[in-house]
Structures are given as structure tokens and as C-alpha cells.
Amino acid sequence: MIDLPDARFALVTAIDPERSMFDAMLDGWERQQFSRGLSAGTVEHNTGFIRRFELALGEYPWHWTATDVEDFTSSLLSMSPPRAHSTLRGYHQTITTFCDFLTDPRYDWAERCTEAFGTHPVQICHEWNTRAHLSEFEAKPAKRPFSYDELEAFFARADLIVEEIIQKGKKGALSALRDAQLFKTVYAFGLRRTEAAMLDLADLRSNPNSPQWAGYGVVHVRFGKAINGGPPRRRSVLAVPEFDWAIEGLKHWVEQARPKFLAHKTNALWISERKTRLSIRHLDYRFAAIRDQAGLDENLTLHSLRHSYVTHLIEFGYPERFVQEQVGHSYASTTAIYTSVSNDYKNRILASALGRVYSPTPEGLNQ
Known part of the structure; x- marks a missing residue:
């Protein structure tokens, strides 16, 4: 008697053995990536x-x-707009890694393909047809931090949206207040998008050296950017006095506004009208909406607030090592490329240097 399930499987594999082999390759590569510790999102991508x-x-x-x-690369470069250098480098790296998996002698893909199709995979990426990582900072030149005037305009517009909704008697004022305070918190603590979205109430802590801020002197980041398949990195970001206005707003949100959402079953700091954690997509969408309503440069992104935080801490005179620890950079060179100090700051530094070098010689010093 013929076993029906086995017969059906044999028929499928006989009809399209190439597709079956390709699917098996991807399944094996998925398992390898998970074994390396890559996240489910990275593996899926x-x-x-x-x-x-x-x-x-x-x-x-x-x-x-x-x-x-x-x-393939030429086709992407002919698009309008062409793909960025960092995007192409990422594509090339993915192809390289997949081909490395297929050609690794510790797996049998070469033997299986040769037996089935008379040929086998090879490494198709090399130093002459792929993009190299030549610079620490690969973002487009138009990407930059906010100026002080732009920051004022952005936050003023975010606050004005709340007032307009209240005056019109419409719903949504509480959500608009949440969005305004969220972006102020991103700036005041130099957070990435995911770091901000994944904050819980328990991540707001006290700093014994800053008792005036009670339970809002430290933000504990638990979902920092991971490295090479490792777990999310953690760090504690200290509140600084230059951003105390944002700290007061954060306290108001937690103690007065957030409870009105009646989200008792979640500890998420930023919650939606459905009483769930805000998504990254919502952060991007609301930021772009406020930016456009304020008439600001479309090249300013949510990440620009983090760039601004680094730049302004340097301008306020904080040591570079402190800034590096605040934003969670492994190397000082990474913090340096985030910094874009203003002309006023550079002029103050230059004036200080001129005074130090060309200051009048004290009377009688050379006598």
C-alpha cells in the first residue's frame, strides 16, 4: 500500500527541486543566524x-x-533617488554573509547542489564590487542636529498643538501632550527611538546627588543598541540642569497626564489610546508631522534630537568622556562625529585661546 503523505511529498519535490533547495538553504541560514544570537527582526530582514x-x-x-x-548595484544607483552608500553596503554585507554560509565546507550545500544540478554556489562578493565601510559617519550630508532656534520652534509647535485642540474642544489633547513630552525627553536625555519607546515607569530613577528631581534624576536605558548579535546594551543617563524644563514636563506626564489613560495593565512610559506601548512608527510619524507644521527642514529627523543633545552638552562645557557615557558610545570617535558645535561656541573657544596666548605680560615679569 502506498503511503499517501510520502507520495505527495515526493511529487512536490520532483516538480520543483530547485525551489525546495533554495528554501532549505534559507531555513538553514535562519537557524545559523539565530544560533549566532541575532534578533528575530534582523534574521527576518x-x-x-x-x-x-x-x-x-x-x-x-x-x-x-x-x-x-x-x-544589481547599478540598478539601485539608477533609481531616483539612488540608494545611499550605507544602504548598499548593508545589502552587500548580507549577500556576502549568505554566500559565506553556502560555501562554508562545514556545510554540505556545495555537494548537494553539485549532485542535484551539476553546479554549486560560489562567493560572488569581493573587494572590487562591494562598498567598504570607509567612514565612521555614513549619513547623508544633509543630516544634522537642530539649531537652538529650530529646537525652540519645534517644541513650541508641539505645545501649540495641545492648546489648539483644547480651544476647539476636540479629543486628542492628552495624546498631543504625550507626544510633545516624549520628544522633549528624547532630546533631554539623548535617546534613540527604540530606547525611548521601550522605557517603562520603573526606568525613571532618583539620583542622590540631585535630590531636587526626586524620581526623575536618572533614566535607565535597557534597550540600547546591540553590537554584533549581542543583547541590548544598558546604561544610565543622568539628568542635567540645562534640561530641567523637560524633567518638570516628564514629572507632569507621569503623575498627572498618564493616569488619565487608565492603562493599569502596562508599565510602558509612553502609551497609546489603546493602552498599549507606542510604536516606533508612531514616533516617526508624529515627529515628521510636528516638524512640517513648524516649517522646519525636512532633513531633520527624530535622531537629530540625539545629535543635538551631544552637540549642546559639548557646548555647555561637559567633558567628552561624560557625554560619551551619557549616550552609550563605545568609542570617543563616535561621539565626536555626532558633534556639530555652533559658531558662537567656537568663537568663545577661540577668544579664550587668543586671550591665553596674547594676554599682556604681567608688569615686571621679564625684568
């Missing part, structure tokens, strides 16, 4: 890109060549 790359080429990996990488 990587495998999804390889599927799109295969679809764009119309060929399976055992037929890929170095020319395919170059043609």
Missing part, C-alpha cells in the same frame, strides 16, 4: 532581502555570479 535578491536576478544561488552583484 536578512532572509527577506535574499528572497528579493533571488527574485530580482531570476536565478538560484548556484547560478549567481559576481556580475549579478554589479548589475
Whole structure:
């Protein structure tokens, strides 16, 4: 008697053995990435890109060549606007890593493909057809921190939205207040998007050296940017007096505004009308809306607030090591590329240097 499930499986594999082999490769690569400690989001992004790359080429990996990488890159550069250097480098790195997996002798993909199709995968990426990581900072030149006037305009517009909603008697004033305070907190503590979105009430802590801020002197970041498949990095960000206005607003949000959402079942600091944690997408959408209403440069992004935090701490005179620890950078060089101090600050430094070098010689010093 024929076993029906096995017969059906044999029929499927006989109909499309190439697709079955490709799917098996991706399944194996997924398991390898999880074993390396990569997050589920990263693994999904990587495998999804390889599927799109295969679809764009119309060929399976055992037929890929170095020319395919170059043609694919050229097509992305011909788009309007062309893909950024960092984006292309990321694509090339993903293809390189996948081909490394397929050609690694510790796996048997070469033997299986040769037996089934008479050919096998090769590494199609090399130093002459891929983008290298040549600079610490690969963002577009238009990306920059806010100026002080732009910051004032942005936060003023965020506050005005709350007032306009209240005056019109419409719903949404509480949500607008939340968004305004969220962005002020991002700036006042130099947070990344995910770091801000993932904050819980328990992450707001006291600093014994700053009793005037009670339970809002420290923000404990638990979802900092991970490195090379490691877990999210943690750090504690101290409140500084130059941003005490934002700390007062944070206290008002936690103790008076947030309870009105009646979200008793979540500890999330920033919650939606549905009593769930705010999404990254919401942060980006609301930031862009306020920025555009304020008439500001469209190249300013939510991450620009973090750049502004670094720049302004330096201008306020905080040591570079302190700033580095505040924002969670492993290297001082990374903090340096975030810094874009104003002309006023540079002029003050220059004036100090001129006074030090060319100051009048004290009377009688050279006698």
C-alpha cells in the first residue's frame, strides 16, 4: 500500500527541486543566524532581502555570479533617488554573509547542489564590487542636529498643538501632550527611538546627588543598541540642569497626564489610546508631522534630537568622556562625529585661546 503523505511529498519535490533547495538553504541560514544570537527582526530582514535578491536576478544561488552583484548595484544607483552608500553596503554585507554560509565546507550545500544540478554556489562578493565601510559617519550630508532656534520652534509647535485642540474642544489633547513630552525627553536625555519607546515607569530613577528631581534624576536605558548579535546594551543617563524644563514636563506626564489613560495593565512610559506601548512608527510619524507644521527642514529627523543633545552638552562645557557615557558610545570617535558645535561656541573657544596666548605680560615679569 502506498503511503499517501510520502507520495505527495515526493511529487512536490520532483516538480520543483530547485525551489525546495533554495528554501532549505534559507531555513538553514535562519537557524545559523539565530544560533549566532541575532534578533528575530534582523534574521527576518536578512532572509527577506535574499528572497528579493533571488527574485530580482531570476536565478538560484548556484547560478549567481559576481556580475549579478554589479548589475544589481547599478540598478539601485539608477533609481531616483539612488540608494545611499550605507544602504548598499548593508545589502552587500548580507549577500556576502549568505554566500559565506553556502560555501562554508562545514556545510554540505556545495555537494548537494553539485549532485542535484551539476553546479554549486560560489562567493560572488569581493573587494572590487562591494562598498567598504570607509567612514565612521555614513549619513547623508544633509543630516544634522537642530539649531537652538529650530529646537525652540519645534517644541513650541508641539505645545501649540495641545492648546489648539483644547480651544476647539476636540479629543486628542492628552495624546498631543504625550507626544510633545516624549520628544522633549528624547532630546533631554539623548535617546534613540527604540530606547525611548521601550522605557517603562520603573526606568525613571532618583539620583542622590540631585535630590531636587526626586524620581526623575536618572533614566535607565535597557534597550540600547546591540553590537554584533549581542543583547541590548544598558546604561544610565543622568539628568542635567540645562534640561530641567523637560524633567518638570516628564514629572507632569507621569503623575498627572498618564493616569488619565487608565492603562493599569502596562508599565510602558509612553502609551497609546489603546493602552498599549507606542510604536516606533508612531514616533516617526508624529515627529515628521510636528516638524512640517513648524516649517522646519525636512532633513531633520527624530535622531537629530540625539545629535543635538551631544552637540549642546559639548557646548555647555561637559567633558567628552561624560557625554560619551551619557549616550552609550563605545568609542570617543563616535561621539565626536555626532558633534556639530555652533559658531558662537567656537568663537568663545577661540577668544579664550587668543586671550591665553596674547594676554599682556604681567608688569615686571621679564625684568
